[in-house]
């Protein structure tokens with residue numbers, strides 16, 4: 001029965017069909033053997049991404065002092081976490097940090113700033129920063145993550161050469177008010193739609209380990225799939241002391257791997273990225289996650305330190321994977337077969353589709 005269920009999930013994923021809610025819940029349930037789940041997810045991962053791992057790096061442009069109150073965040077309003085707090089770094093400094101990461105294998109640089117959303121000066125700072133990064137690294141993908149966007153801002157970022165915009169949905173709509181009171185799930189969806197409409201590659205993911213149920217996880221996966229993101233970062237809560245969720249240590253490596261497998265089934269040909277918290281929650285099982293995720297962050301996170309980059313590169317090689325080169329395309333070309341050229345209706349002898 002289990003083998004049948006997993007085979008069915010793989011077959012659907014290879015056809016880019018989403019699991020049913022029941023199938024999705026089975027992946028999270030410990031009644032199905034973990035290694036069987038990972039093996040099934042890895043078949044999908046290999047079909048669309050081979051053994052490549054895309055590396056991404058974060059540049060925290062402005063740290064701490066945020067007026068929003070996201071409960072998981074060490075930079076939130078009233079945070080007592082002793083994280084670095086600073087205002088905007090210069091475009092030159094950001095370009096230097098980005099160049100270091102690119103030389104270490106990063107294909108994407110994510111420019112992130114704390115805050116509700118950018119003002120005019122912030123957009124200009126990011127325009128200048130993208131220009132500075134592109135001087136030495138014209139090929140690098142620049143992703144921008146500045147919070148909620150207003151009219152015209154996504155278009156400005158796209159015109160400045162940004163490749164993607166990142167804005168996580170984080171948790172299910174039903175639970176959103178439990179983790180944040182200063183903006184809504186709908187606000188986040190709105191910003192993602194603005195970014196997509198402006199031609200930016202949409203990046204949106206989640207944070208797990210915040211008290212969500214299996215149903216919340218499935219609801220979130222469904223909501224994200226509706227937004228058709230190109231990349232989906234999967235974070236596991238880093239419980240910072242001094243934040244409302246600082247006491248939550250509820251994840252196990254088993255739970256994290258099941259969540260990653262589930263996301264691979266929901267996003268078979270989309271970049272699923274192993275993100276914050278992988279070191280502390282997956283621990284010695286990190287290499288198994290590479291069989292599900294095709295992408296990961298290299299280096300440090302916004303306010304906490306990540307595993308040394310050299311260790312990540314060894315882990316990738318030891319697990320039999322290779323770092324994706326700048327000239328390899330991340331999203332599979334096979335996605336193009338979703339475009340069906342019309343050969344019926346007007347201009348043909350066949351009846352129209354109606």
Ligand code: SF4
Nearest residue numbers: 066068070073076114
């Ligand atoms: S997640 Fe972003 S918006 Fe929320 S508190 Fe942290 S920096 Fe502010």
